Amino acid sequence: MMKVAIVHGQMHRGSTYHIARMVADRLVSRDEDVEEFFLPKDGPTFCVGCYSCFNRGEEHCGHHEPVQRIVEAFRRADVIILDSPCYVFGVTGQMKTFLDHMGYAWMSHRPDPLMFQKTALVISTAAGAGAKSVTKQLKQNLFYWGVPQVLQYPCIVGAASWGEVKEEKKAAIVKDTAKLAARLARMAGNVKPGLKTRFMFTVMRLNQKRNDWNPLDKEHWERQGWLGKKRPW
Template sequence: MFYVKVLAIVGSPHRDWGCTYRLTRRMLEECESLGAETEIVLLQNYRVNYCRGCGRCLVEGECPQKDDVKLIQGKMMKADGIVMASPVYVFHVTGLMKNFIDRCLPMGHRPSLHGKYAAAISVYLGVGDVEAVARYMLMFLMAQGAYPVGTVTALARNIIDVSEEDLGKAANLGREMIQAIKERRTFDWEVAMAKSKEFQALRKLILEGKDFFKKDYEYWKEKGWL
């Protein structure tokens, strides 16, 4: 029996009535039509504290803050496909989305999304690089091991209205997500990431700071990346 769970994390403060939500909802509707179970996390409805920069997640392995971040991360771990969606705010993702990504630092240092599938959605009103914002969210998931299915970007007519063409693109992304999961598409993550300057910089950081980055050092040594 084919069972798939697709989780969407939406960083728009408009919750469930803006363009970002509409595109995300259309993608998930297509996933549902193909037999998937879906869920949307509206970050505006969750308590996500700011990163304190204390570094305890790197030394001890997890963040000491008691909020909803671990709950959301748990949903990510249970999902087969993960979609991140944000409008463009001042050339980047929203503060809601960036704050959540910052709090996921341990997941980035110790990649934990291998075997999962990633997509990203971004929408803007014409100012900024919407493609770069979508790629940023996709790379966040890909860096943790998720297979990159693709992105959808859209030019909104206003803060609540997107075109039927863009909604169609979102539906297509939903079909592509389910197809990728069904086919169990893979890519050589270690080869893809080992060539990146980000991977090399992080490797150098962990090696030189192994007494501080204790959990990272143990994880990377076990994986053979050092």
């Protein structure tokens, strides 16, 4: 049975939220199969750059509990959705705060082997320009977590709120989200890393073989068997 994890980069239920829910509702048959997190309420406060996650382990982060609650939802999910409205050509501050806390899980450090089997969608809306910048930023983070298949949906809604979006635009969004959900359903559970992911993994593997600066990272790669012939896909 399909499971979806969504991290909303805002508290209000505006255009970005509605689009994410349109996709999710087409993927699942039960509300309980969608785990939603609204930032900043369900996320961590600002990363203070203490390096505890890198040098001592993510469990030593002062904001460990909210971060790992979201990470565990990602691990259970078939499809991950990150959404953020466009704020001055970038993600919301609260979404950036969450992404900052995920630095330890990048391929250059301690990526979760399950992330290499996930499918994801990133969504952003803007009244005018900027949504593409947001989805690009979100996709980049998912790539470095190891997620091999990430769809993007930047959408110019031409309005400041969902209630102000014109009906013809909403009708177009309904069609788009149906297509996105169909693609995600086909991809989920059948993903294979592309050349870019494999190349980056190989570079990081060589880097970890030479690693004499962070034993936690190297131990993680050794424990997974990735310094030998084993791969996470």
